[in-house]
Amino acid sequence: MHTDIKIVLVNTTHSGNIGGVARAMKNMGLADLVLVGPKSFPSAEASARAAGADDILATATVVDSLQQAIAGCQLVFATSARERHIPWPIMDPREMAAAISVAGKTADNSSVAIVFGREDRGLTNEELHLCQHHVCIPSVANFSSLNIAAAVQVIAYEIRMASVSDITDQAPQWGTSWDAPLAEQHELELMFEHFESTMVKTGFLDPDNPRQFMTRLRRLIMRALPDKIEVNILRGMLTSITKYIASEKK
C-alpha cells in the first residue's frame, strides 16, 4: 500500500515562498512539489528559503494548468480560507489527513493532490470545483490568510501526525451550514424508482437482467448523502429524458 501526495501551488508570486514550502514539505517527509505557472522559478530566493531542501526544488514539476497538475489523482483537496456561495464538503486539516490515511489503507496505491492558491486571492471557483474536498485551516475570522509556506506547514504536519500516530478517528465534516436539508428516505426511493423506470425506457436497463446497475447507482448516490435540491435536480434530469421520449413517440 502506497500513497503519493503532491503539493500543488497555483500561480505563486513570491519566489521565497516556494522555498519555504519546499522546506516545510521536507521537514514533514513530503517530496512531490508541482508548480502551476509560477511567476519565477527556479530562483535564488527560493533556494535560500529552502534552507537545505534544494532536492525538493530540483525535482519539482512545472505545469501550465491545474488540470495537468491533478490529472490522475484520486483524492484532490483544495485549501480555501473563504466561504463560498455554494457550500462544498469542508474538512479541517486533521480530517483531511484522516481521509488520506483511510484511502491509503483501502487501496494498493492512492494518489493525492493538495492544492494551494495564489498568495493574494487563493483559488478561483472554477479551480475549487475541480477538487473533491475543500480544506479550511481554522484561522481567526478577521485575519484568516496564512502565508502559503505556513499553510503548507500545517497541512504537511497533519499528514505527518496521521502517519506517525495512525489517527484515523476524525470523520470528514461536511460543514454545518449546508444550503439545503438532506433528502429523506422516501425521496431517495422515489428517485431511484424514477432512475429505474427511465433507464428501462432508454433501453439501458433490461428488467429481466438488471445486473448490478441499481445497486451500484444507489451506493454511489447514497454515499454522498444527497440533499433535497440535489434530488430534485436529478429527478428533473430524468423527467427531461422521459418527456423527450414521449414527445418523440407522438
Place this chain on the structure above:
Amino acid sequence: MHTDIKIVLVNTTHSGNIGGVARAMKNMGLADLVLVGPKSFPSAEASARAAGADDILATATVVDSLQQAIAGCQLVFATSARERHIPWPIMDPREMAAAISVAGKTADNSSVAIVFGREDRGLTNEELHLCQHHVCIPSVANFSSLNIAAAVQVIAYEIRMASVSDITDQAPQWGTSWDAPLAEQHELELMFEHFESTMVKTGFLDPDNPRQFMTRLRRLIMRALPDKIEVNILRGMLTSITKYIASEKK
C-alpha cells in the same frame, strides 16, 4: 476562566522571522509575543513579513533573559527538535495543546509560555531545564529543523484546534475492501462533459442559462468519491439516452 498564552522567542537572528511569527500568531488568535534579546527589533523586515500583524509587533515585549520572559507563568513549554542527553518529558504539539486546555478548565486563570530557541542551535540545556515540558514537532530525522515561524504556526494551530474543535466523530466507514479503484481526475471530467452535453440534448440544460445544474451535480457526485465502475455505469446510462434520441430521430 481565562488562559494567557505567551510566545517567547530567544535570541532570534533574522528579523523577518519575527514578522512571520507575528503573522502566524495572529492567524491563530494569539497576541502575546515576548522577545528575549533579539538581534534587531523593531525592523522593516519584521513589519513586512508580519503582513498586517503589526499590532502583535507593536505590543511585543523585549526582555534580557528567559527567566524574565517566563516569570509568573504556570505552564512553560520548550520547543526542541533535538534529542537531549538527559531525557525530559516530551510531548507532541497536540498533547501540549490538550495540557493547556485542561489547565484552562481547572483554574480561573492560567498563564502559559511556549519557548522557541535560536534559528541555528535552538535552546541551551540550561534554558531547556527552566521549562517543565519539552515539545517536539515530529519532523523527519534527517531534516528536522523547522523555520521558526513555521514551528510557531504548528504550535499555534494546535492551540487553535483544541479551542475550536469538537472531536467526537468516527472515521468514514466506506468499507475496508472497496471493489474498484477510485476514478481518476480526467475520467471524472469526461463524465461531467458527457452529462452536460446529454442534458443539453434532452433540453433539461439551457446552455445560455445553465443556472447551478452542473455545479450541484459535480458537488454531489464528487462528494461520493466515485470509483471507475460507477463512472462507467453513469456514462453507459448517458450513452443510452443519446442513442435513444438518435434512433428516435431517424
